[in-house]
Amino acid sequence: MRCGKQSELLYLNRIEFVMMFMFRTMLVVISLLLSVATTSAEVIRVGVVNPGYQDTGFWGQVSDVMAAAAKQLNIELVEVYGQRHWKIMLNEGRVLIEQQPLDYLILVNEHQRAKDLIRLAEHKQLPTFMLLNDFDEPEQTYSFWKGSLIPDNHAAGLEMANRLFALQQGSPRLFTIIGDHLTPASLARTSGLDSALQANTSVKELLRVSGEWSEEVAYQKTLLMLRRDTPNMIWAANDNIALGAIRALKQHNLVPGKDVALAGLNWSQAGLNAVEQGELLLTHGGHFMAGAWMLVMIHDYHQANGAIPTLQQTFEMSAIDATNIKKYLECFGDKQWSRIDFRRYVLSKEDLSKGRQYPFHLKSMFRFASSCRQ
Incomplete structure (x- = not known):
């Protein structure tokens, strides 16, 4: 009897040992899984020197879309605003670069004034990406200039002009209102018009x-134009001007x-x-998406540990006119940009090493948005 009890106790001890071993093993596995999850969910801290305003206008829209993409891509944005004054942009940018711990920096070469900031970022060894307005220097000039995303403003300006010209018969008379004489985007759009x-x-x-990118300035200058002559076409560098x-x-x-x-x-x-009301033939664009798309590029660069070529891409903008305005408003009229699955833009290290281009265009916006009927 005693021998039977000893055997039973020994059997129970073995079960307890096995269960304890399995429990400890499970804890180790869970710990490893949590460690991997924490590593893969590492937050990327990206500084943005936005040349415009936070809540209004084109640059406010850029910020809104970036916020939606950042949340999906596990990116923390640290954004400062230049309020359309290049001196404010430079001052805010310097404070951002000097005082904030950042993994990456996004700059816009508004009025060709961002060179001081990229030099400061270079000194800080801060990887920097150029958005919308590039530098006129090769990327080899700066070791920490890691990429750029620039819309084809020349093609946009050309298409805008050709679409206007195609409507005219008889004596076509054009009034041109450019953006400014310095910003690369303005110069490129105007060169497209000149080609046309x-x-x-x-x-x-x-x-x-x-x-000067201003509705009020365009209003005043158009009044002066109309006192001299009446055009039958107006090419406007942006919607505010139009x-x-x-x-x-x-x-x-x-x-x-x-x-x-x-x-x-x-x-x-x-x-x-x-x-929609028929007053404007078209509004070209889509480049307010570029900030969000650049976050995709930074995400991929980070995942590849920088072991890929410098990421440089030019993307085509698109015209919204009477043929597609209804679909666009159905998909994005409420500006709920989080409906776009920005993770579907992500490319692998192998894709990027082979030079594959990102599908940054209106068609992909329709395709990747949950609110769009295909």
Whole structure:
């Protein structure tokens, strides 16, 4: 009897030992899994020197879309704003670079003024990416310049002009309102217009002025134009400029979209409304998505530990007009950018090493958004 009890106790001890061993093994496995999850969920800290305003206009929209992408990609954004003044942009940028612990930096070469910031980032050995407005220097100039994402503004300016010219019969008369004389995006859009003018010698350009990206400035300068002559086309470097021109046309009892055809750029809400109402032939753009798309590039660069070529990509913008305005508004009219699955843009180290390009365009926006009917 005693022998039976001893055997039973020995059997129970063995079971207890096995269970304890399995429990400890399970704890080790769970610990390893948690460790891997923590590593893969490492937060990437990205500083952004935004040349515009936080809550309004084109640059406010850039920030909104970036916030949606950052949340999906486990990125913490540290953003400062230049309020459309290059001196404020430089001051805010210097403070950001000098005082914030960052993994990466995004700069915009607004008014060609960002060179001081990239030099400071170089000194700090801070990997830097250029957004929308690039430098006119080769990337080899700076060891920590790791990539850029630039829209094809030349192609956009060219398409805007060609679409306007295609509407005209008889005596085409163009009034041109550019953005400014310094920003690379403005210069490239204007060069696209010039290419169209060279190919369409029948078009008479009545006057070319700078709208300074401002609706009010464009409004005033269009009023001055209308006192001299009446164009039947207005090429506007952005939607704000186009809207200012529309206001001036109405004040002169001219019907935008009928008496005078206009093309703008930005996909702004007011620009989209003008397209929907027939006052604006088109609003070109989509480049407010570029900040979010650049976060995808930074995510992939980080995952590859920098062991990939410098990431440089130019992407095509798209025109929103009467043919696609309805679908765009159905998909994105409420500006819920989190409906786009930005993780579907992610490329592997192998893809990038082979030079594969990201699908940054309107079609992918429709395809990757849960709110879009295919």
